[in-house]
Amino acid sequence: MSFFKKNKGMPSFVNKGINPLFPSLEDNIKYICEAFNNTDDLKMRKVTFHEKQGKLFYLEAMTDPKIIEHSFLIPLTEADECDDLRNVITNVGFNTSTNLNDAVSALLMGSCALVLEGEKETYLFNTPQMNTRAPDEPENEKVVRGSHLGFVESLDINMNLIRQRVKNRQLMIKYYELGMESNRKMAIVYMNQLANPSLVEEIEKRILSISMDSIIAPGYIEECIEEHPMSPFPQNLYTERPDRLEAHLMEGRVAIMTEGSTDAIIMPVTFFSFFQSPDDFNNRFYEGSVFRLLRLFSFWGTLTFPPLYIAVVGFHFEIIPYDMVVIVKGSIENVPFPPFVEALVMVITIELIREAGLRLPTPIGQTIGIVGGLIIGEAVVNAGLVSNVMVIVIALTAIMSFTIPAYEMGNTIRILLFPTMIAAATLGFVGIVVSLMFIIIHMCKLQSFGTPYITPLAPLNIKGLKDALVRFPIWSMNKHSKDVHAQLPLKQRSSREWDKNDR
Amino acid sequence: MIGNKEITQFQLLFVLIHCQIGVGIITLPNEIFLKAKGDSWMSVLLAGIIIQITIFIFGALMKRFPSSNLYGIIQFLFGKGFGKMIVILYSIYFMILGGFFLAKFAVILRAWMMPTTPKWLLVGLIVMIAVYIVKENLQIMARFLFISSITLIGFIGFSIYSLKEANFTYILPIGNTGVVPIMKGIPTTLFSYQGFEFLLLIYPFVQSDQKGLVKVATITNIIVTLFYTFIVMISLLFFSPNELKIVPEPMLYLVKAFTFKIIERPDLLFTSMWIVLVATTIIIVLYASSLGLSFVMNSNKRSIYVFIVAGISFFLAMSVYGVYEIDSVSRIFNPFIILFAIGFPILLLLIAIIFNKKEVENSG
Numbered sequence: 001m002s003f004f005k006k007n008k009g010m011p012s013f014v015n016k017g018i019n020p021l022f023p024s025l026e027d028n029i030k031y032i033c034e035a036f037n038n039t040d041d042l043k044m045r046k047v048t049f050h051e052k053q054g055k056l057f058y059l060e061a062m063t064d065p066k067i068i069e070h071s072f073l074i075p076l077t078e079a080d081e082c083d084d085l086r087n088v089i090t091n092v093g094f095n096t097s098t099n100l101n102d103a104v105s106a107l108l109m110g111s112c113a114l115v116l117e118g119e120k121e122t123y124l125f126n127t128p129q130m131n132t133r134a135p136d137e138p139e140n141e142k143v144v145r146g147s148h149l150g151f152v153e154s155l156d157i158n159m160n161l162i163r164q165r166v167k168n169r170q171l172m173i174k175y176y177e178l179g180m181e182s183n184r185k186m187a188i189v190y191m192n193q194l195a196n197p198s199l200v201e202e203i204e205k206r207i208l209s210i211s212m213d214s215i216i217a218p219g220y221i222e223e224c225i226e227e228h229p230m231s232p233f234p235q236n237l238y239t240e241r242p243d244r245l246e247a248h249l250m251e252g253r254v255a256i257m258t259e260g261s262t263d264a265i266i267m268p269v270t271f272f273s274f275f276q277s278p279d280d281f282n283n284r285f286y287e288g289s290v291f292r293l294l295r296l297f298s299f300w301g302t303l304t305f306p307p308l309y310i311a312v313v314g315f316h317f318e319i320i321p322y323d324m325v326v327i328v329k330g331s332i333e334n335v336p337f338p339p340f341v342e343a344l345v346m347v348i349t350i351e352l353i354r355e356a357g358l359r360l361p362t363p364i365g366q367t368i369g370i371v372g373g374l375i376i377g378e379a380v381v382n383a384g385l386v387s388n389v390m391v392i393v394i395a396l397t398a399i400m401s402f403t404i405p406a407y408e409m410g411n412t413i414r415i416l417l418f419p420t421m422i423a424a425a426t427l428g429f430v431g432i433v434v435s436l437m438f439i440i441i442h443m444c445k446l447q448s449f450g451t452p453y454i455t456p457l458a459p460l461n462i463k464g465l466k467d468a469l470v471r472f473p474i475w476s477m478n479k480h481s482k483d484v485h486a487q488l489p490l491k492q493r494s495s496r497e498w499d500k501n502d503r
Numbered sequence: 504m505i506g507n508k509e510i511t512q513f514q515l516l517f518v519l520i521h522c523q524i525g526v527g528i529i530t531l532p533n534e535i536f537l538k539a540k541g542d543s544w545m546s547v548l549l550a551g552i553i554i555q556i557t558i559f560i561f562g563a564l565m566k567r568f569p570s571s572n573l574y575g576i577i578q579f580l581f582g583k584g585f586g587k588m589i590v591i592l593y594s595i596y597f598m599i600l601g602g603f604f605l606a607k608f609a610v611i612l613r614a615w616m617m618p619t620t621p622k623w624l625l626v627g628l629i630v631m632i633a634v635y636i637v638k639e640n641l642q643i644m645a646r647f648l649f650i651s652s653i654t655l656i657g658f659i660g661f662s663i664y665s666l667k668e669a670n671f672t673y674i675l676p677i678g679n680t681g682v683v684p685i686m687k688g689i690p691t692t693l694f695s696y697q698g699f700e701f702l703l704l705i706y707p708f709v710q711s712d713q714k715g716l717v718k719v720a721t722i723t724n725i726i727v728t729l730f731y732t733f734i735v736m737i738s739l740l741f742f743s744p745n746e747l748k749i750v751p752e753p754m755l756y757l758v759k760a761f762t763f764k765i766i767e768r769p770d771l772l773f774t775s776m777w778i779v780l781v782a783t784t785i786i787i788v789l790y791a792s793s794l795g796l797s798f799v800m801n802s803n804k805r806s807i808y809v810f811i812v813a814g815i816s817f818f819l820a821m822s823v824y825g826v827y828e829i830d831s832v833s834r835i836f837n838p839f840i841i842l843f844a845i846g847f848p849i850l851l852l853l854i855a856i857i858f859n860k861k862e863v864e865n866s867g
Contacts, residue, residue: 316616316768316771318767318768318771319766319767319768319771319772320765320766320767321762321764321765321766321767322767427617427620427624427628428616428617429616429771429772429774429775430612430616430617430620430625430628430775430778432775433775433776433778433779434628434629434632434778437632437651437779437782438632438635440647440650440651441632441635441636441643441647444636444643444646444647444650445636445639445643452646454646454650457649457650458645458646458647458649458650459511459514459642459645459646459649460513460514460649
């Protein structure tokens with residue numbers, strides 16, 4: 001493959017060349033054992049077939065003994081004199097190779113390798129031990145209605161979940177192996193007749209240019225292939241839900257999945273994709289629309305509420321009405337710190353509570369929430385360190401940032417809050433306006449695989465806004481979203497035809 | 504899909520709107536009132552008509568040179584050496600314009616919001632924003648200009664609210680000031696309208712033919728003229744003639760007069776929105792100027808020149824102090840605006856017609 005050639009300069013401790021089988025069995029055994037450095041879980045079993053001596057290799061940790069028995073050992077005992085070995089092995093994933101290194105790689109994937117005395121080929125058959133959990137609802141993408149199924153850590157099962165939802169011959173699954181040493185299997189999934197070929201080509205090109213020794217998680221791939229790796233904004237959508245992936249595939253988008261990870265990365269996506277939730281489409285469209293607007297509002301609210309409060313208190317006290325001045329002034333009167341320090345302390349506290357509660361077991365996480373939220377919040381006001389209005393503002397902000405369905409986007413916005421707060425503390429409203437302009441300009445600059453990040457807003461596409469700002473009724477969204485450049489523009493014809501004929 | 508540097512007609516509309524609506528919006532009613540009194544709004548309308556005629560002239564020029572821009576035309580008609588000098592003059596013109604806008608912005612902002620903030624910080628922030636986006640291509644600028652148009656809605660909203668207290672006797676009887684003051688008001692208005700020559704710089708990057716360009720420019724002109732007429736009219740209806748003479752920033756005073764249940768001083772919000780409009784104007788001016796410099800240097804890397812241009816504008820802005828100095832600068836500078844924005848393109852068209860010069864048709 002081309003990317004191996006490109007990476008010739010990189011030192012590798014694995015021999016990937018072609019090594020034909022040795023004439024004697026002993027040499028072959030020696031070679032394979034040495035390839036694995038005589039690891040203890042490499043097992044061998046003596047096999048005799050038509051008076052020929054042979055050895056069956058398998059990695060104990062990777063293979064399922066029952067499959068080995070059923071697909072090879074039992075048929076072997078029942079085999080006739082004249083049978084070909086190819087017919088004896090009843091395994092589905094049966095293969096032969098003249099290259100010993102192929103056998104080594106196959107063993108790593110959970111295959112068995114059979115080497116017979118004097119034969120030029122090894123017999124490889126697939127006997128992997130599947131060790132995965134059953135698909136269940138993803139913890140971080142819960143919905144009220146609709147499917148409660150989530151991806152698991154096995155690529156095969158995930159592909160099965162996708163295929164089960166999209167029963168279409170145009171569904172393309174392309175497997176690649178990434179990571180020069182760890183050989184992580186990954187898949188590109190797309191609808192062949194829908195996804196734009198140049199998009200697929202571009203994604204493939206970028207993926208093949210990755211030269212890492214190991215790809216541990218999809219995040220590794222994402223950072224290598226996205227256009228603006230230094231941007232704080234996520235440019236690819238993560239999902240653990242097959243139904244969400246299906247919806248995006250049917251729009252003509254492309255997904256990447258890796259073995260050992262429950263996440264599918266969807267691309268290209270826009271800013272507004274991060275605010276969509278499968279629940280939007282399971283609710284009536286008013287609710288879907290209102291709640292999506294609420295999420296978009298939360299995004300900008302998170303970004304502007306604390307800075308606005310800081311600016312008002314620090315610079316523009318005259319903007320709030322007289323009655324409220326009394327309340328606000330009364331609450332900050334005895335606070336020894338400037339509002340920026342107050343806000344910073346509270347925001348960092350909230351981040352600490354989140355970060356502490358995130359990885360702890362649920363009962364302890366709840367304790368942290370109570371200790372952090374209630375006790376600190378209450379005590380900090382009583383002690384007069386932070387004003388109670390500030391606590392309200394920061395708590396509200398934290399809640400708003402967690403309403404965004406995509407976890408990454410919520411993090412982004414909380415990070416962006418810090419510079420905006422600094423700007424508000426130094427320059428008041430001017431600072432807020434300037435930092436908002438910076439952020440919006442930055443968003444204008446972003447592209448995800450050639451798709452402008454804030455399309456369909458800019459460049460404006462009125463029809464695209466139907467599913468971006470709000471959610472229009474499903475029967476009114478006849479076309480695929482334009483930003484993906486799908487090959488077939490039409491999604492549906494009139495799905496409420498009955499309504500027109502009925503007079 | 505990737506690397507397309509063109510903008511659509513719709514985007515052009517918003518780019519042109521932002522070219523024209525900028526810093527001047529806050530002070531225009533006062534400036535023009537000093538010239539044309541109660542009939543100021545007629546000056547604004549007439550200025551709009553003059554702009555419309557200019558747009559048709561631009562159209563004729565664009566028809567003759569469909570694929571090069573103003574700088575290309577200048578070089579084509581005047582030859583390499585002399586042409587490049589004129590392009591440099593244009594770049595300097597845009598730089599001075601940028602510096603002037605920045606100075607005016609700083610003065611107004613310091614008077615209304617940030618009395619103790621140092622001027623260099625305010626000017627520097629806007630310049631930084633401008634540099635951040637002007638480095639990129641026109642497409643990205645067009646996206647941002649479209650989004651920042653939201654602020655215009657706020658402007659119109661506040662203005663409409665003020666109609667509540669309109670007093671129509673302030674502008675009656677119509678035409679009582681006579682023709683001469685109205686005519687005198689036109690050049691002042693043209694200063695605020697400045698920016699439509701940007702069309703001549705970017706038209707090759709628009710996915711449209713010459714007819715479509717003229718159409719979009721005309722629509723822009725109608726929108727902008729109506730917008731300015733509306734703003735001037737509201738100021739005229741709200742302030743008595745004696746008041747309007749002494750309020751230098753009528754729009755801000757007007758908004759300041761209101762109080763709402765949750766916002767005591769809406770003028771602070773208004774000023775914040777106005778900052779966006781200032782930024783868009785600076786963005787466009789710096790783009791025009793850097794485009795000129797990179798054209799002169801035959802360079803494809805505009806970003807270096809953006810920094811140069813932005814730096815020069817920054818120092819120009821820092822070198823002008825106070826309201827009166829700005830006023831006197833604008834008095835000197837006004838004729839140049841008319842020369843560069845209207846006079847020169849007309850001259851180009853005349854030369855092109857007299858010597859019958861046209862762009863050589865490319866095979867593509």
